[in-house]
Amino acid sequence: MILFIKLAWRNVWRSKKRTWITASSIAFSVFFACLMQSSQLGSYDNMINNSARFFTGHVGIHQIDFWENQIVDNSFNQKELTQVNFSNSSILMGVPRLNSFALASHGQKTKGAALFGVSLEAEDAFSYLSKKLIRGDYNKTGGALIAEGLAANLDLTVGDTLVLMGQGYHGVNAAGKYPVKGILRFPIPNLNQGAIYLPLNILQEFLSAPNMISSYSILLEDSQDTKDMKAHMESVLKGKELGVMTWQEMLPELVSSIELDYFGGWVVLIILYIVIGLGIFGTFLMMIKERTYELGILNAIGMTKQRVQIMVAIEIFLLIFLGVLMGLLIATPIVLYFWSNPILLSGDAALAMEKFGYEPIIPFALNLKIFYNQGISIFLIALLLAIYPMLAIKKLKIIKALKE
């Protein structure tokens, strides 16, 4: 076997230029595919993460009618959860949230705003809210944190007084004034144009809804692990008038958009694989055509066709392995770099992204699956294409080959 491997390895390098060209084309496809998949999955992770951390959680617990009719009357008493034991190793953490809408006013200006009542300390651990603070003091007690875009529309800055007017629990009038203790900048445009964060107890007081929360948002270790978690939660909450929803159920538009984009990515990858496949096939074709005489001689002197096939298969494996390895070696440090330094878009590209409601960055995912998926895909393509040389060897006629 060692001689076969030695023979195959030396045969690979008989035509150095061709080997380098083939290996480089494979390497390019692996590199491009890894980079593309990494940026795709990175973007999805980022979108899911942003949505989960700021809005829904990976799994959310609500009063049973809340999702259909998201009003403060469909909130539930947070004491209902105090006796519940959620213990599960997949759960990272959970936070209570009370959501509502109100008119926000300052001076002569009034805008509609989304109100988020949160436990500031827990929320910071959950959504890194304090990191969004661009002015003011996150830890100052009382007061409101207001999104940058809304603050600009209302001509508000830290220290000003914000007036909120709306409808509270069971239709009571809700009105109050709060000092602005900080300005937040969000990556999500919608949030940046209309969010106001208040301490949970203050919003509960504003809405006359003591102890009430709209949702208990839970963050999981793995964003895709929602199905089992939902079943677990439902069993734990059995008998209560509470519902459990996954982020996929709460954000169907996001799921569709990811699926569509993922499909589009695969179309591009398939086109790439076809182009690369044709290149590989050309190499295989030449490999057999140029060496028909030599393969005939090997068969004539006593090397069975199966052994000739094994030798050529080893050559093919080595050639593909070389290309895939080169591709992975180039892709890994670049993916690693972009994973820790996402591409920040600016100018028109950033505006276009924001217009569609996306954060203007291109994050990259670091997932072993990306690398071995691409490696395996190329190997499978090569394996499929290797059928040709294997058949050609099987059909080889010694006398015909010796006349080549």
Added chain:
Amino acid sequence: MKVIELKKLSKIYNPNTIPVRAINDVNLSVEEGEFTAIVGPSGCGKTTLLNMIGGLDASSKGSVEVGNISIHDMSESELTAFRLKHIGFVFQAYNLIPVLTAKENIEFIMVLQNIDAKTIQERSEDLLNRMGIKDQKNRRPSELSGGQQQRVAVARALASRPKFVLADEPTANLDSGSTEALLDIMAKLNKEEKVTFIFSTHDQRVIDRAKRIIKLVDGEIVSDEYI
């Protein structure tokens, strides 16, 4: 002892359209230790005959027996295994494996036969010695002269200790010096070790050394002389 026996052997190309008889009813037997030359003009069927004896080409009629074993009904893989074990080949164009060294080329046949490493080592060293190419053992074919390449080819043909060696125009590409040197080696092997050689050739230098000359014209044996 008979190593080859051909009975009414024929090879007809295009049997269903315009039949061409390349070999016509040839009867021939070759004994162990013969140094036989099959001679004749180009296109007389020398190579076709050799190919059928070596199991590289199938006959249209008749039979080929090698050491009392008929190769006529063997499957392709059986024939390959048979060639590996019993027949040595030397081709006009040397046909060494270009990426292997002289020594590896000789060892290759023995590796295919699953011979143990120690025997392979001893046998290849011995053959390199006898062929006078020990100094070139680590060179690849492209680094050897035509004569040296053909000596490696002969060593490779002998590596598996075959019943006989078929040599198709082995000296056609060699200069006089290399031809004489190669023929000396083959004659020595024939004399000392009773290795059976069957050549197809129209090289007078080979014919002069042969102990038996079979003349082929239009696919038929027209003379068969022992010298």
